[in-house]
Amino acid sequence: MKQSKLLIQTLRETPKDADVVSQQLMMRAGMIMKLAAGIYDYLPLAFRSIRKFEQIVREELEKDGCQELLMPTVQPAELWQESGRWSFYGKELLRFQDRKGGDFCLGPTHEEVITDIVRRNVRSYKQLPMNLFQIQGKFRDEIRPRFGLMRGREFTMKDGYSFHVDDADADREYWVMFNAYKRIFSRLGVKFRPVEADSGAIGGSFTHEFHVLAGSGEDAILSCDACDYTSNIEKTEAPALCAAGDEKAFELKRDHFCTPGVVGQVEQAAGMKDAEHDGMPLAHTSKFFLYRVTFADESTKLIGAVLRGDHEVNPVKVKNFVGAMDMEMMPLEEAETFTGAKSGFMGPVGLKNVQILVDRSLQGAVNLTCGANRTDYHHFGLDPARDLPGCAFADIRMAVEGELCPRCGKGRYQAFRGIEVGQVFKLGIKYSKSMGCTYLDAEGKEAPMVMGCYGIGITRTVAAIIEQNYDADGIIWPWPVAPYQVHLLNLDPANSEVNEVATKLEKALEAAGFEVLHDEREGLSPGAKFKDADLLGFPLRATVGAKGLKEGIVELRDRRTKEVRKFKPEHMVAEVITARDRMMLELQEAGGR
RNA sequence: CGGGGCGUGGCUCAGCCUGGUAGAGCGCUCGGUUCGGGACCGAGAGGUCGGAGGUUCGAAUCCUCUCGCCCCGACCA
Numbered sequence: 001m002k003q004s005k006l007l008i009q010t011l012r013e014t015p016k017d018a019d020v021v022s023q024q025l026m027m028r029a030g031m032i033m034k035l036a037a038g039i040y041d042y043l044p045l046a047f048r049s050i051r052k053f054e055q056i057v058r059e060e061l062e063k064d065g066c067q068e069l070l071m072p073t074v075q076p077a078e079l080w081q082e083s084g085r086w087s088f089y090g091k092e093l094l095r096f097q098d099r100k101g102g103d104f105c106l107g108p109t110h111e112e113v114i115t116d117i118v119r120r121n122v123r124s125y126k127q128l129p130m131n132l133f134q135i136q137g138k139f140r141d142e143i144r145p146r147f148g149l150m151r152g153r154e155f156t157m158k159d160g161y162s163f164h165v166d167d168a169d170a171d172r173e174y175w176v177m178f179n180a181y182k183r184i185f186s187r188l189g190v191k192f193r194p195v196e197a198d199s200g201a202i203g204g205s206f207t208h209e210f211h212v213l214a215g216s217g218e219d220a221i222l223s224c225d226a227c228d229y230t231s232n233i234e235k236t237e238a239p240a241l242c243a244a245g246d247e248k249a250f251e252l253k254r255d256h257f258c259t260p261g262v263v264g265q266v267e268q269a270a271g272m273k274d275a276e277h278d279g280m281p282l283a284h285t286s287k288f289f290l291y292r293v294t295f296a297d298e299s300t301k302l303i304g305a306v307l308r309g310d311h312e313v314n315p316v317k318v319k320n321f322v323g324a325m326d327m328e329m330m331p332l333e334e335a336e337t338f339t340g341a342k343s344g345f346m347g348p349v350g351l352k353n354v355q356i357l358v359d360r361s362l363q364g365a366v367n368l369t370c371g372a373n374r375t376d377y378h379h380f381g382l383d384p385a386r387d388l389p390g391c392a393f394a395d396i397r398m399a400v401e402g403e404l405c406p407r408c409g410k411g412r413y414q415a416f417r418g419i420e421v422g423q424v425f426k427l428g429i430k431y432s433k434s435m436g437c438t439y440l441d442a443e444g445k446e447a448p449m450v451m452g453c454y455g456i457g458i459t460r461t462v463a464a465i466i467e468q469n470y471d472a473d474g475i476i477w478p479w480p481v482a483p484y485q486v487h488l489l490n491l492d493p494a495n496s497e498v499n500e501v502a503t504k505l506e507k508a509l510e511a512a513g514f515e516v517l518h519d520e521r522e523g524l525s526p527g528a529k530f531k532d533a534d535l536l537g538f539p540l541r542a543t544v545g546a547k548g549l550k551e552g553i554v555e556l557r558d559r560r561t562k563e564v565r566k567f568k569p570e571h572m573v574a575e576v577i578t579a580r581d582r583m584m585l586e587l588q589e590a591g592g593r
Numbered sequence: 594c595g596g597g598g599c600g601u602g603g604c605u606c607a608g609c610c611u612g613g614u615a616g617a618g619c620g621c622u623c624g625g626u627u628c629g630g631g632a633c634c635g636a637g638a639g640g641u642c643g644g645a646g647g648u649u650c651g652a653a654u655c656c657u658c659u660c661g662c663c664c665c666g667a668c669c670a
Contacts, residue, residue, distance in 0.1 A: 012619060012631070013605045017663055037662065143594090146663090265669045289670050304670085313668070335670055346670040371670070491629065527630035534630090547629060555629095 001484070003519040007044050010532050020216050022466035023148025025475050029535050031483075038145025038153030042459075045536070048483040049462050050156065053188070054135050056480065057158050057456060060184045064176050066131040066160060071113045073137055077103035079112035083434050094141045106139035111431050111453065114161045118449070119437035125165050128439060128449065129173060133160030135458060149463035150419060151218070160454040163432075165441065170426055170450040174206075177424045177454045181210050184456070185422070189478035189587035190468050193418065195221055196231040198316050207425040210456075211418025212464035221418045222399055226411025234316040236399040236413070239406045241308075241361040249366035249383050252349070256380035257369060263344045265309050272369060272378065285309030286362065286370045286382060288347050290335050290354070293324035302330070302354040305396055306370070306384060308361055312398040318357060321394045339373045347371030348388055349379060356391035358384045363393045419464040420457075427451040475537030476560050479583045484517040486576060487538040489529050491545035493520045501554070502544040505572050509542075512573045514580075534559070540579055542572060 008030035017034070018024040026032045031046035042050060058068065077095070080086035085093075086103075094106045107113070114132060122130065138157045145153050160177070164170040178194065185192045190212050197209040209232060211221060223230040231237075257280075259271040265287055270279040291303040303322060305313050319327040332343060339346040347370035348356050362368070368382040384391055401415040431437065432448040440446055462481065469476045479485060486509055490502035499520070506518045517538065519529050526545065533541050543555040553566045556575050567575060 009603075009620080011604055015604070016599085016606095019663080034662090263669080268669090287669060289668080291670095309669090315668080329668080330670080332670075339670075341670090343670060489629095494628095523628095525628060525630085525632055527628095527632080530630045532631085543629080545629060 001515075001517050003517055004521045006517065010535055018148065020147045020150065020463075020467070021470055022150065022216075022463040025466055025470055025535070025537075026148065026463070029475060029537070032149065038142060038151070040149065040152060040154075045483040046462070049477070049481045050458060052481045053462055054156075054158070054458055056187050057135065057184055057458070060180050060187070061131075061133055061158075061160065064131070064180050066133050068134060069117075069132055070134050070136060071107070071110050071117075073107055073139070074104050075107045075110075075113055077105065079116055079435075080105065083112050083115075083431055085112070092140045092142065094139055108138055108140040109455075110134070110136075110159055111161065111427070111451075112435070115431045115435045115437045115451070118161075118163055119432075119435060122163065122449075123439060125439050125441050129162060129164045129169055131160060131162040131173065131177075133158060133454070147216070147218070147463075149459045150216075150467075152459070155460060156458040158456040158458055161427075162452040162454070163437070163449040164452070165439065165447070165450070167428075167450055170428075170452050174424060174426050174452055177452070178208060181422050181424060181454075181456070185210060185212070186588075187480055188461070188465060189480065189590060190465055191590075192421070193221065193223065193230050193416070195418065196229070196235060197423070198232060198235045198320070207423060209418075209420045210422035210424075211416075212421050212461070212468060213416050213418050214464060214467040215417055216467050217417035217419040219418045219420055221416040222401065222413040223416060224405035224408060224411040225414050227405060227408035229405055229407040229411075233398060234314065237406045238314075238361070238395055238397050238399040239404050240363065240395070247367060249386070250381050252379055252381040252383070252387050254379050255372050255374060255377040257378040258376055259378070260376040268344065268378070269309060269369075272380075274380075280369055282310035283308055284368055286347075286368045287311075287313075288371055289313050290330040290338070290346070291315070291318060291327050292330050293319060293322055294326040295323070296325050303327075304348050304351060304354045304356045306348050306356060306358045306362065306388070306391075307397055308359065308365075309369075311359060311361065313359075314396055314398045317394070317396045321357060321392075321396060322355070339371075341371060341373045341377075342375040345371045345373065345375050345377060347373055347379065348384075348391075349373070349382065356388045357396055358388065358391050358393050359397045360393045360395050361397065419460065419467065421461040421464055422454075422456040424454045425452065427453050470537070473531075474535035477537050477539055478587060479539050479580065480587070482515075482538050483536070484515045484538050485580070486514050486516045486540045486542055487533045487536065488516050488518045488542045489526075489533060489544065490518060490520040491526045491529065491543065491547075493522050495546050498544055498546050498549060501549060501569050505542060505544065505554070505569060508573050509576060512577070514576060539583060540576060542576070544569070 010030050011028045014024045015027045018027050031043055033041040035041055077086055135158045139154050142153050145151055162173045192210055192212045195209045195211050197207050220233040222233055222236045257272040259268050262268050262271050269282050269285045272280040287307050287309055289305045292300055293303055294300050305318050307313050362384055366383040369378045369380050370382045372379045401413050403413050405411045429448040429450055432451055438446045438448050466475055488506055492498040506516050509516045537559055539559055541557040548554055554569045555564055555566050557564045
């Protein structure tokens, strides 16, 4: 491909509204352009990488018998009403009407459509299991799109759905997909981790997310340094700690401490003074949060969460513990009216119609402080088991880096940041039951199919690859997804000898099966071409110039190591093959870790 | 949704406070000189100053409304 004909405009300066590396580099390299908030044009270079990644996904899924199909982007409301998600799904679902007034939406995911397809086409257990996938544009009207392709509103996703006769078979397929995903991300040459994650409100199911590790990742991950336990911090088990040692419990002293006008847990603790105390240690204080949860049957309930003063609440754990579908903090004004105290002085003692959850690190703790539900005052001497009748103890706090892993009891948690690029999820019969997707078993009995679903963010993964592979000069593409593999720089296109050698090399490399971008643009200084080549970041740069040819040599440079080899033009193909083989070997050895 | 910021040529920005013929650099076109890490000279093309309304003899500039984009927040109960 001749670069003079390629649709590309590289930018020397970083566009103003690009705030992460992948977005900055992709915009500067002329790969993407923003069309609207969270909506991008994919120009030829970006599209080549996207297609290469899609192809890797296809190949690995087809090895496991998955079938590719394509579903519509526009979906009728009827299907979503059947599954119950038309009313449940929030504003992320972009809804609109056609000219006849019929309700439609842009698909953010395709459980409803695939379930409809299968229920209309599959009747017998003999046709199961079946695993179907598509690679397609999705639309989610995100509250706040940001980070370029990493959190766009429109994006390309591989979404797969499997259908089974029973739980055991769905579980089997779950691990088949788990391993397929490991193969897929390994082939990219990126560092990634499968991570245990929160499965949301669909009880009893389990799920793994696949994260590409990168400092700019939106998700926090904790990984044990001794065992395999790796999880999203939303879900990471926190070790149970004893708060207060074995001191003797005294009675609850109401309104004992007075800290008028002081807000903030740390400041309040420091201000708790009496004859024996000049400030309380944080671990002897407690904090309190009020939530309103909503259950599947739309009933609601108030939850009060009690934690040690130096711990953070994990709302996902609270929500899951009570089995709620949805949860929100009680608005401040409402909470102040409800407890009768200003923010900072609310507490669990004496509240009616609230289910109290106490973090298990406070199990056995005594003599704590807590908000008195009277502005400016705190009780002293709280013993949760004694003073909060009917309370439940549970793990509802955030685990922290450096804590002992409760799974193996040996290792400590290490923190990573990750970009979620894939998820495998066991759905169960949520959709098949509500939408009547059933089969007849060997006895002629009808039963709902058990489903799994499996997603990979295609465009997000391409961005994540860049987040992990760049330097001060530009992108460093791993071989398997590079838009082109060799950037052939013709430094003197006006010189007929140079031009002849360069054109010959382009043809020879292409004949050997390589993808070559030939920079034969006239009137550009060599420096400008080198800068562009570094920015675009193809794995190999071949250079042909008058200066080199005088000595009978051309050059090949490794983008990542910057190592340069010089040799006669006729050796170019062999050198590229050698370099390619070396890179692919290194990639395999990296093994994805 | 709340708070803050920004909309001026393809990109980065100046001009606005204090109203008076719309600017710079990069990029683009043409000519010439250069030619191994973003060269130089000369000549050009390209802008409803986000949009609407208002104030004024006169608005990129002041006022009102509106649209778009970006950032922070929506965990110390």
